[in-house]
Amino acid sequence: MRERREAAEQIRARTARERTDYSSQLEAVQQQCRDNSAQLDEAHTTFVQIERELQAHQQRAAQAEEEYNSHRAELDQRQRGRMEHLRQGSEISRALERQQAERDALDERTVAMRGEEDTATTERDQALQAAGEAESALAETRQQLSTCQQQRATALAERDHTEKDLRDLSTQRDAAQRAAEANQARLQVLEKVRAGYQGYQSGVRTLMLESPHAALFRGVLGDLIEVETAYARAVEVALGEALQALIADSDSGLLKGIAHLRERSGRVGILSLEAPPRTLGPVLDPDPMPGLRGPLLDYVRPEASITPLIIGLLHNTFLVEDLQTALALTRRYPDAYVRCVTPDGDAVDLFGLASGGQSQAEDSGVLGRGREIRTLRSLVAHQKARYAAIGPRLAVLADQLGVLTQRLEDLATENETWRTKEREQIHQHQRACADAERLAARLAQLHGESTSLAKRCQALDQSIAEQAEHLRHNEAESTRLSEESSALEEDLKQSETRRRERREALGTLQVEHARTAEIVQGLERDATRLKNIDENLQNNIERLAAEGVEAERQQAECSARSTALAEELKGLHQGRETLAAEQDQRRQHWAAANTQNRELQENISHLQRQLNEQRERRTSLEVRISEMQLQTQHIRERVQEEYQCDVAAMGPLDEALDEETTQQRIDQLRQSLHRLGSVHLGVLEEHQEQKERYDFLRQQRDDLVIAAEDLKKTLSLIDRTARRMFLQSFEQIRETFKETFVRFFPGGEADLRLEENIDALEAQIDIIARPRGKRLQNIALLSGGERALT
Template structure:
């Protein structure tokens, strides 16, 4: 038995191991405590590892003082003797188990500390979750929802009143315009009648002149008659002609007298119309002034109502945003709680696996080396002990003899596994960061979409009520109701349409024409939010009667300045109201032909023909 006294080895400082091509020093692969590093240097400073036996033989001839070992366990000593194989009891031997055990114990302590920290965090989260007054928040939320419903009803009533006021103002404006137009027409007629009156007076003067002339002719004719009566027998023919001429003149005189009487009556009627028109002008001016005053009062009242409506809408939006933020906070706390539970379960599972691995290692060491690792003192001795030194030397010698069974790929496998662990850890961190970023983006998108949805919904709702009342009656009831739900973006929208004299429980109970008009109201209310230059309608007037077709045409005329409508129809009224008509016929089987007709040109030709007549 040989012994190495570590204290006496202190005088020998380890030198740099000589490096060789195609060979690796054994000392570069061994990690040992400082207490035995010098002893290992004395024992293994000339030991190298090669890839195969041929390389070992070549290097042995070049360096006869060195020992070369192959991964298969073959060894060439300085004497040139080749050793191969290993004993069965040395197979599977591994070096550095103590250090690996210490590392595992350190990892276990770190895991236990991390588990305790996570449990404390989880307890803190549970306390925070319990401290949140969910019941009070829900009651407050319900109160806000009820208040929102009341405000929506009030807002609807205000909208209805505002629209009614707007319609009344529009009606007053139309009446004012109509009164002004009538006033202008009356003044124009009066202006146009004055020349006619003058012309009639001139005609009367001319006819008076003709009458006087006729009277003079009658006088002359009577004188001629007296003269001719004396010569009756000689001038019978001249007498008859004179008598005929006299009858004609008398007829003209009678006609002139009748015309004079009719012209006098017409002049009296015109004077009465002029006085009536002047009275109407005075009355219309008084009405215009009173309507202007009423209009100013209504505008002031409308401005006040509009301000109240704006304030109510602002309060409603603030309450809704606060509700959404509260829900987001609760959702985040629940998500954090779930993540904490998952991490706790994973750490517990990892702890169990580590404890199982430590037990397996302790059992393997106890089986192979007949020693209990838990009983070994890891602290180095203060004084030198021969027995301990003997045991250490024996253990080192045994390790050197069993060196052939060392797994040289363990370090490489460890590096690969460590690299993969670092990669997976980085991937996990990236995924968690991406998840947080995605959740933040989703929340922002939901807030923006909710705001835009509310604005668009309110606009479409107001347009729907207005257009529905244009197509039906002013007193008919129509509305769009957003059904309550957790997410307004996924809530259903209920369409309320109640024409006069009907109280349907659903739209399915309406007639075909009423359904079509309701659908048109909804279509154009959405269209007003984002108008389009073109709109194609396919036989939408098929279920409508003549009165509703007129309303439909009136609605189209309202939007025809900004949108070109292409309508597929069989209704004559719809065709008559269009500017261009395209008929599709099939003169030959399987061959369609398009026949365009410009209705505006036809109307212009017809109106010019009437003017010419």
């Protein structure tokens, strides 16, 4: 404020000084205006007098100018006529010279054309002869090329057939190898299972694998017999658990095995070879009947040592077609102990018990395992033999394929040689035909030119005679016009002298007139300038007076406000410090509020769930209390009606409440209430603010997602457009490169290729070139000169 007050005082002083200066300048300017007005009146009088004299001299000068122009126009007309005749004479002379020169050139051209016709006729005959020879050589080359292509096609078909056979055999060999390996693995697993006696009773594994008495046993009965696949199920049903019985060489072995199992745990059936065969009744020889195939023993092939044992086990056991036949057989011989089985495993035992149905483990029995092992051994041997037999055939086919491949390469080289020769001969034939056609056209052209030259010579002779007559007439007319021009030149000189004198006088007056006009204009400009200066000075004086008044007012205001501002400034300094402290406190409060807001949202959710649970519980309790009150009232009424007893008058029950349980319940409820705490009413408002903030941020996020999608679409469009434009330009450059390469290397080939399986915008460009007589190869393999031209 002090600075503004000092500035107002400076403005007042400056305004007073400038008003004094502007007043002095205003008086001087007004005196100059009066002097300039007197000079301007005098200059106007002189200017009017000079302007009258100038108009009189201009009229006389115009008359002299008109006379001079008339003589000049007539002389110019004569001169133009004379010059026109001279020009025409010159043109006629030049035309005569050109026509004469052209006539001489036509004679020379006629002689030269006759010699050129003879030369062209000779060259045409030679070109026709060369074209015929090239055509004959081309036909022979094409015949050789066709033969080579047929041989190549035959060799290619043989190679394709051999490759197909080779692939088929390779596939068969691989399939045989895979099948043999799979079957071998299966066989090894089965043999391991059998060697480990897996699937047998625990007693079998204990005796055969863990006991010192394994040598006393020959093995399991199921492993010592062979049965055809079709009857394996029938034998398994007939023998039953005996299939898993061990075969002991003697009774001592039997006893030792049982004793060992008694010590170790486990059970097993053991058959001793020393035991005499036992049978139930005599051997039955039934009469033939439909469905009876015969004794089951006929379909079993046991080892020689256990044959008596098998005979006893399968005593009077017959194989029949179906269960009906089995029942009929047992009914026919009711006194005999007969057992019948079907191939499917249905059976009627010695005591008439019939069994049948389908078992899910038919192929996993002892006989099935052995049968599968034998089958797999045979199959593996067959597959290995097949694999070994395919190897030599593959070697033979590979040798044949190598021979055919070499043959194809030789034929390809030969085919390329014949193609190159064919292209060269085609070019030779085309060049010869083109030369013959060109020479024939040239002969026709020369003949036409000769005829034209003869007609032109005749026309030139006639034109030369006419031009000579025109030249003589033009020279006579030019002489007449020259004489008339001399007389007109004398008259023109006199007119020009008069015009020059009047122009000089007019020029003197014009100079004086211009000088006077300049003086007048200068005085008018000075008057205008002085007037503007006067107005500016008046305006400046008025402006300075207003500035002085405004400066005095501002000085008074500044003095009044200076004191008030000092007090206000002091208060503002104190308020700024308070606001700064409050701002820091608000920031800390805002950070804590954000953290508390997140915690409150989680607490609100938790409390809301608990509140809902408590409300549901309270509702259920209120309903229950109402029901209990109704029941109590109903009971009281019934007691009153039936027993005339007032329950309320009897007082409370004598039984005391369980105070410990009740107190625990009260403590639990108090803890629950304490955990719930008081409900913060401002949470909902804070939640609403946070929700609005969240909705705003989500809207911004959605806008950004949409913008990102639009940007992706734009980038995709730019990428597709760039790729399309690049491919179009690449194809155009590729075709141009091919054409240009052929012009530099006749008979050669070239190409531009993009790197495969890579985006077109990022792929490398390979330059492939093949000059005539070379194979198609990369540009890096060419010589330095070829690479530079490419």
